[in-house]
Amino acid sequence: MDTIRFKHITPIQLRFNDFDALGHVNNSVYFSFFDLGKTSYFSEVMPNMSASKEVGVVIGHIEVSFLLSVYPGENVAVETAVVEVGNKSFKLLQQLIDLDTNEVKCVCRTVMVCFDAKTKTTRPISEEWRKAMAEFEDNPELLKVHTSQS
Numbered sequence: 001m002d003t004i005r006f007k008h009i010t011p012i013q014l015r016f017n018d019f020d021a022l023g024h025v026n027n028s029v030y031f032s033f034f035d036l037g038k039t040s041y042f043s044e045v046m047p048n049m050s051a052s053k054e055v056g057v058v059i060g061h062i063e064v065s066f067l068l069s070v071y072p073g074e075n076v077a078v079e080t081a082v083v084e085v086g087n088k089s090f091k092l093l094q095q096l097i098d099l100d101t102n103e104v105k106c107v108c109r110t111v112m113v114c115f116d117a118k119t120k121t122t123r124p125i126s127e128e129w130r131k132a133m134a135e136f137e138d139n140p141e142l143l144k145v146h147t148s149q150s
Helices: 027-045 127-137
Strands: 007-010 056-065 076-085 088-100 104-118
Touching: 007 027, 027 056, 027 076, 027 088, 027 104, 027 127, 076 104
Parallel strands: none
Antiparallel strands: 007 076, 056 104, 076 088, 088 104
């Protein structure tokens, strides 16, 4: 697991329909948990984000490692951090944790791509977005464009 100090946390309310026949959260449900974390993160980090139906971000790649099952009654939350920013994309690291035991249940790594829906092309990440993420994460490295991404 990457050594990241997560500054953003989203509590997750487990619902009856999140569980499968084996009595634990179904693997497909984790993606909705991570989506909630992303939405909450960007609402806090960029409350005036100029994303619209024309320009926003899309998932370019997502990778999930399921480590421990989640069962009814567990107190879980999603931690989210931006760990790298490129020219047109950035990397998010998220983990689902048990708030009572601090156990990491699942880890998600996502590449988000800035996308113009009108032209159906990628776009550079605005300096406003880059600065907001770097300031929130208290990570000046995020201001630099990493060449390992677009």
